[in-house]
Amino acid sequence: MQTPTATEQAILDRAADAPMLTQVEQWAKVNSGTGNLAGLKTVAGLLADAFAALPGTVRLVAPDPVESVDAAGTVRTTQRGDHLHLRVRPDAPVQLLLTGHMDTVFAADHPFQSLQWREPGVLNGPGTADMKGGIAVILAALKAIEASPLAPRVGYDVMINSDEETGSHASAALIAELARGKIAALTYEPALPDGTLAGARPGSGNFSVLIHGRSAHAGRNPEEGRNALVAAADLALRLNALKSLELKVNPAKIDGGGPNNVVPDQAILRVNMRPMTPAAMTAAEVALRGTIANIQRDHDVHCHLHGGFNRPPKPLDPAATRLFELVRDCGAALGLSIGWNATGGVCDGNNIAACGVPVVDTMGPRGGAIHSSDEFLITDSLAERARLSALTIARIAERGTV
Incomplete structure (x- = not known):
């Protein structure tokens, strides 16, 4: 000293x-x-x-x-x-x-x-x-x-x-x-x-995923719709499953939906990701984009990703x-x-x-x-x-x- x-x-x-x-x-x-x-x-x-x-x-x-x-x-x-x-x-x-x-x-x-x-x-x-x-x-x-x-x-x-x-x-x-x-x-x-x-x-990134589906009557022809709210919920669950020792994931909010008799055609998922290392940050972004692509394929919706990692680890x-x-x-x-x-x-x-x-x-x-x-x-x-x-x-x- x-x-x-x-x-x-x-x-x-x-x-x-x-x-x-x-x-x-x-x-x-x-x-x-x-x-x-x-x-x-x-x-x-x-x-x-x-x-x-x-x-x-x-x-x-x-x-x-x-x-x-x-x-x-x-x-x-x-x-x-x-x-x-x-x-x-x-x-x-x-x-x-x-x-x-x-x-x-x-x-x-x-x-x-x-x-x-x-x-x-x-x-x-x-x-x-x-x-x-x-x-x-x-x-x-x-x-x-x-x-x-x-x-x-x-x-x-x-x-x-x-x-x-x-x-x-x-x-x-x-x-x-x-x-x-x-x-x-x-x-x-x-x-x-x-x-x-x-x-x-850790690092931190905030993302908004805009999901565009197709509206339809909930009783007469729901099969012709593409439910953006369901796609957003599925995306939240899949992203949540990415959590590990190297990555924290917090699906925080879903905006969207409307009347009970209408298939919702738009939803927005807000999610925060916190990678522990630069390598984990790179992997998280790859996984995020890959998961969004899978949601587009599985739900026949279109997604737009907004945001990014504003705080590196x-x-x-x-x-x-x-x-x-x-x-x-x-x-x-x-x-x-x-x-x-x-x-x-x-x-x-x-x-x-x-x-x-x-x-x-x-x-x-x-x-x-x-x-x-x-x-x-x-x-x-x-x-x-x-x-x-x-x-x-x-x-x-x-x-x-x-």
């Missing part, structure tokens, strides 16, 4: 003193569900003002268009909010990427809108842990680095997107662009309540392992026991790792019950994780490598 130097200790003290709780309370009071464009605009403005305290250039980046299939089978374009991007010292010898997201899973009309203290040090509220707390940690750590003599050695891009909770379709290209040339990345999803980090992650390769070990060692220097486990969840860390950049993607504060009205933030962990990030960044800057 390497004891913090005097320079590092000054960085740690400054990081811990940042007004993170006040920031979290301010930001979490504004609803910023992924579809709430007005709320996202407000939060983006608050974040732009906060990150303007750092050197460099802050800008709001327009989202890429996102296509989705509605319940009627129509492909529509969905508007997302702007993303925040800060660039500091792009010519410095060490280049890092730090990412977070401003959106939450709670829509503007969701009943979970306010903050309350569950007990001293435990704040319940939408986005407190996932991940407005993480954004506050990013800012605190970087302000501490900027006040140190190490600042000229490290440059960084900070990206706070508006659509992580729905798969980052509107920000994936921006993430890939900013990951280019970075030696490491840190993403600020919350750590588990005990401080454990997420290690390896994130295995722990040697470079990623070195970064995790650095974070662990920095934790040890601070009296923290840092471990990591594989998880079934996905995040922007998947996208960054797919660019060949090692990433630790749970650098945010400790919290839990995310994506529910019981979401909570352990507020003492704001300073704890700001110190951990600041020391990690400082040591990467000192070494010039991970």
Whole structure:
């Protein structure tokens, strides 16, 4: 264990003193569900003002268009909010990427809108842990680095997107662009309540299968119809049977059907697939397309596949392992026991790792019950994780490598 130097200790003290709780309370009071464009605009403005305290250039980046299939089978374009991007010292010898997201899973009309203290040090509220707390940690750590003599050695891009909770379709290209040339990345999803980090992650893909059959009278001539709802149900069962240790499959919803006396001519199956490895992802897509072809043949229907794998698997390769070990060692220097486990969840860390950049993607504060009205933030962990990030960044800057 390497004891913090005097320079590092000054960085740690400054990081811990940042007004993170006040920031979290301010930001979490504004609803910023992924579809709430007005709320996202407000939060983006608050974040732009906060990150303007750092050197460099802050800008709001327009989202890429996102296509989705509605319940009627129509492909529509969905508007997302702007993303925040800060660039500091792009010519410095060490280049890092730090990412977070401003959106939450709670829509503007969701009943979970306010903050309350569950007990001293435990704040319940939408986005407190996932991940407005993480954004506050990013800012605190970087302000501490900027006040140190190490600042000229490290440059960084900070990206706070508006659509992580729905798969980052509107920000994936921006993430890939900013990951280019970075030696490491840190993403600020919350750590588990005990401080454990997420290690390896599966990939994830969301698919909509539009099934076109033929309508007919359910009593007079049903044999002339082609029941799209039955075909969708059969497809759901066949895809469900693809599950294995290497692949999770979740047929989630079927849209379609109509009056009882009409053979339904259209249905839409929604399905999520989570492969554990790149090879499993390739095999899953082949199996998905093959199963759809068999459904077309067996039910005499026409199918159209929409969607894809937007989060590639994130295995722990040697470079990623070195970064995790650095974070662990920095934790040890601070009296923290840092471990990591594989998880079934996905995040922007998947996208960054797919660019060949090692990433630790749970650098945010400790919290839990995310994506529910019981979401909570352990507020003492704001300073704890700001110190951990600041020391990690400082040591990467000192070494010039991970």
